[in-house]
Amino acid sequence: MTATGSRFPAGTFTPAPGVGRLGRMLFTHARVETSLTLRHGEQILLTLLIPIALLISLSLLDVLPAGEFESLPRVDWVTPRILALAVLSSAFTGQAIALGFDRRYGVLKRLSATALPRWLLVAGRLVAALVVVTLQVVLLGIVAALLGWSPSGAGTVFGIVLIVLGTLCFGALGVLLGGAMRAEAVLALANIVWFVLLLAGGILMAPATLPDAYGDLVVLLPSGALAEGLHAALVDGRFTAGPVAVLAVWTVAAGALATRTTKLT
Numbered sequence: 001m002t003a004t005g006s007r008f009p010a011g012t013f014t015p016a017p018g019v020g021r022l023g024r025m026l027f028t029h030a031r032v033e034t035s036l037t038l039r040h041g042e043q044i045l046l047t048l049l050i051p052i053a054l055l056i057s058l059s060l061l062d063v064l065p066a067g068e069f070e071s072l073p074r075v076d077w078v079t080p081r082i083l084a085l086a087v088l089s090s091a092f093t094g095q096a097i098a099l100g101f102d103r104r105y106g107v108l109k110r111l112s113a114t115a116l117p118r119w120l121l122v123a124g125r126l127v128a129a130l131v132v133v134t135l136q137v138v139l140l141g142i143v144a145a146l147l148g149w150s151p152s153g154a155g156t157v158f159g160i161v162l163i164v165l166g167t168l169c170f171g172a173l174g175v176l177l178g179g180a181m182r183a184e185a186v187l188a189l190a191n192i193v194w195f196v197l198l199l200a201g202g203i204l205m206a207p208a209t210l211p212d213a214y215g216d217l218v219v220l221l222p223s224g225a226l227a228e229g230l231h232a233a234l235v236d237g238r239f240t241a242g243p244v245a246v247l248a249v250w251t252v253a254a255g256a257l258a259t260r261t262t263k264l265t
Contacts, residue, residue: 025116029124034131037094047089048136052143055082059147064204072235079144079151080230081203086136087163088203088223091129091170093194099125099178100186108264126171133167152237159233162243166226169247172254173222179262197223222250
C-alpha cells in the first residue's frame with residue numbers, strides 16, 4: 001500500500017476512467033455533426049448552392065419587385081434576405097431532416113446511453129448549425145462583395161447577433177419538427193415549410209411589397225423577422241428591437257415545446 005492508501009501508485013492506469021469534460025464532449029459532438037452535415041451532397045445543395053444561385057440571379061435580374069428599395073443596388077437589399085434563407089436552410093430544414101433520420105436509425109437512442117447529457121446532444125447540433133451558417137455567411141458575403149455589395153458598417157455587429165439568434169430559433173424549430181414525427185414525414189414537411197417561407201414568409205418578397213394585412217402578419221414569422229432585421233442592420237445600419245423580440249419568442253416557445261415532444265426513436 002502507498003502512503004495515500006491506494007494499492008497502486010498514481011499514474012499506473014492511464015487514461016483514468018470517468019466522465020469526460022463537458023467542453024471536450026461538446027466540441028467532439030459538434031465536430032462530428034458538422035462533418036456529417038458537410039458530407040451530404042443534398043445538404044450542400046440546400047444550404048449553399050441554392051442560396052448562391054439565388055443571390056447571383058436576383059442581384060443581376062429584375063425579377064422581384066423592389067418596392068421602396070428601388071433606389072438601392074439590387075445586391076444590397078437581396079443579400080440580407082439570402083442570408084436569412086441560408087440560416088433557414090441549415091438551422092431548420094437540414095437539422096430537422098438529420099434529426100428525423102437519426103431517430104429512425106437509432107442514433108439518438110445509442111447516444112443517450114453514453115455519458116453525453118441529453119441537453120448536450122441538442123447543444124452539439126446547434127453548435128454544428130452555427131458552424132455551417134458561419135461558413136455560409138462567409139461564402140455568401142464573398143460572392144455578394146464580388147457583385148458590388150457594400151453592407152453598412154454600423155449594423156454589422158447587430159447583423160451577426162441576428163444571425164446567431166436566428167440560428168438558435170430555427171434550430172429549435174428544427175428539433176421540434178425532427179424530434180416528433182417520422183423521418184419520411186419530416187423530410188416532406190421540412191422541405192414544404194422551406195419552400196413556403198422562401199416564397200411567402202418574408203424572405204424573397206419583402207413585407208412592404210405584400211398586401212397590408214399579410215405584410216403585417218409576415219413580420220411576425222421568424223423568417224420575416226430575420227430578413228427584415230438583417231435588412232435594417234446591413235442596409236440601414238440601425239438596430240430594430242421588433243425582429244429580436246419575435247425571434248426570441250419563437251425560440252423560447254419552440255425550445256420549450258421540443259423538450260416535451262422530442263422522442264429518441
